Amino acid sequence: MKIQVRTAILGANDEVAGVNRAVFDHLGILALNLMASPGAGKTSLIMATLDRLPPHIRPAVIEGDLASRIDADLIAARGVPVTQINTGGGCHLDAPMIRAALPDLPIESTDMLFVENVGNLVCTADFALGTQRQVVVASVPEGHDKPYKYPAMFACADAIVLNKVDLLPYFDFDLDYFWHGVELVNPRVPRFAVTCRGKQPVQDGGVDAWVAWLLDTLERGH
Amino acid sequence: MKIQVRTAILGANDEVAGVNRAVFDHLGILALNLMASPGAGKTSLIMATLDRLPPHIRPAVIEGDLASRIDADLIAARGVPVTQINTGGGCHLDAPMIRAALPDLPIESTDMLFVENVGNLVCTADFALGTQRQVVVASVPEGHDKPYKYPAMFACADAIVLNKVDLLPYFDFDLDYFWHGVELVNPRVPRFAVTCRGKQPVQDGGVDAWVAWLLDTLERGH
Numbered sequence: 001m002k003i004q005v006r007t008a009i010l011g012a013n014d015e016v017a018g019v020n021r022a023v024f025d026h027l028g029i030l031a032l033n034l035m036a037s038p039g040a041g042k043t044s045l046i047m048a049t050l051d052r053l054p055p056h057i058r059p060a061v062i063e064g065d066l067a068s069r070i071d072a073d074l075i076a077a078r079g080v081p082v083t084q085i086n087t088g089g090g091c092h093l094d095a096p097m098i099r100a101a102l103p104d105l106p107i108e109s110t111d112m113l114f115v116e117n118v119g120n121l122v123c124t125a126d127f128a129l130g131t132q133r134q135v136v137v138a139s140v141p142e143g144h145d146k147p148y149k150y151p152a153m154f155a156c157a158d159a160i161v162l163n164k165v166d167l168l169p170y171f172d173f174d175l176d177y178f179w180h181g182v183e184l185v186n187p188r189v190p191r192f193a194v195t196c197r198g199k200q201p202v203q204d205g206g207v208d209a210w211v212a213w214l215l216d217t218l219e220r221g222h
Numbered sequence: 223m224k225i226q227v228r229t230a231i232l233g234a235n236d237e238v239a240g241v242n243r244a245v246f247d248h249l250g251i252l253a254l255n256l257m258a259s260p261g262a263g264k265t266s267l268i269m270a271t272l273d274r275l276p277p278h279i280r281p282a283v284i285e286g287d288l289a290s291r292i293d294a295d296l297i298a299a300r301g302v303p304v305t306q307i308n309t310g311g312g313c314h315l316d317a318p319m320i321r322a323a324l325p326d327l328p329i330e331s332t333d334m335l336f337v338e339n340v341g342n343l344v345c346t347a348d349f350a351l352g353t354q355r356q357v358v359v360a361s362v363p364e365g366h367d368k369p370y371k372y373p374a375m376f377a378c379a380d381a382i383v384l385n386k387v388d389l390l391p392y393f394d395f396d397l398d399y400f401w402h403g404v405e406l407v408n409p410r411v412p413r414f415a416v417t418c419r420g421k422q423p424v425q426d427g428g429v430d431a432w433v434a435w436l437l438d439t440l441e442r443g444h
Binding site for chain 1: 259260261287288289290292311313340341342343344345361363364365367368370371372373374386389392
């Protein structure tokens with residue numbers, strides 16, 4: 001019974017996700033679903049990305065939170081079109097929420113849509129939004145064992161961004177162990193190690209490499 | 223329909239939670255449900271607590287994770303009775319899981335039972351386990367806005383532990399803003415600021431103050 005209800009809910013969600021996806025594809029929008037634990041730095045990554053996008057790329061943002069407009073206000077202050085979804089306690093965004101939010105954005109003149117999901121390393125993985133790419137943001141303070149403890153999330157990712165690597169000196173974080181855990185569930189996933197603070201150079205390119213991947217994905221028509 | 227199913231599931235859970243609670247009360251066990259984001263430091267807090275409990279207090283631990291035995295192995299290495307629940311993808315522990323796990327522990331000779339929930343700052347708040355105290359562990363790297371973004375979790379807490387305060391110099395974390403957010407949803411909740419690494423003194427007592435609260439709660443018969 002429980003499983004039947006779950007299947008029915010996910011089926012209805014997938015149908016709307018398909019509609020969203022068709023809208024994004026039709027308009028040539030690259031839509032990204034950013035998922036992470038609370039406080040991993042999804043908003044910071046979006047802001048660092050916005051700062052580095054070339055001027056001809058037109059971004060928009062959907063912010064998902066249980067409550068508050070804190071993140072949407074941060075994005076709006078940058079002059080980027082943004083709308084806030086408050087789930088009112090719900091632990092994830094779903095496709096109908098995205099569909100309802102789209103009229104609040106100038107999607108006909110958008111190239112890249114960042115959807116920041118609710119901070120939740122479990123439930124968000126289950127609900128397709130219609131975005132073409134799912135991105136998992138992990139962060140150094142959470143610890144290197146997360147891919148082993150939350151395998152479904154890391155398995156569903158089309159890209160994995162490890163954030164806050166400037167803090168590696170202050171944590172017992174074994175990078176090899178972390179990426180090995182990713183490897184076990186998602187062998188060929190593109191991976192980025194970044195810091196969104198300041199301009200610290202990062203060995204593998206940091207936010208710049210991530211932005212290059214976004215632009216390349218957009219260029220190649222997803 | 224969705225709401226009815228949800229109500230029925232929660233009702234069945236509450237019934238089993240009531241049984242668990244009766245067992246804990248009957249045996250004089252103080253049972254604690256530790257909830258947090260992934261990587262906030264629940265296991266570290268439990269280990270720092272175990273190191274400071276007086277010898278006559280007999281602890282036991284239930285570890286909840288989607289997958290892996292990483293945390294249970296850490297606790298077992300300290301010689302403390304522990305059992306691991308793997309939810310197999312489930313985003314929270316529930317009362318029947320706890321009921322099924324109790325026979326794996328020497329509960330007749332346990333004074334304090336730590337239940338480490340799945341790392342999830344949303345869903346875990348909805349499911350009573352039968353524990354007499356619900357504890358929310360927040361951490362500095364997650365950011366000071368968490369009580370505003372996840373109000374239900376902070377509202378349900380009987381105690382709030384802010385972990386990793388040794389990292390305050392490396393983050394833009396406004397302690398007053400954080401505790402004000404707590405104040406808004408849970409005005410008189412006992413609060414502790416701790417670090418579980420090394421022996422750094424913490425202004426308000428750190429882990430020692432937290433352990434004193436636990437012992438006092440146990441003493442007063444919860």
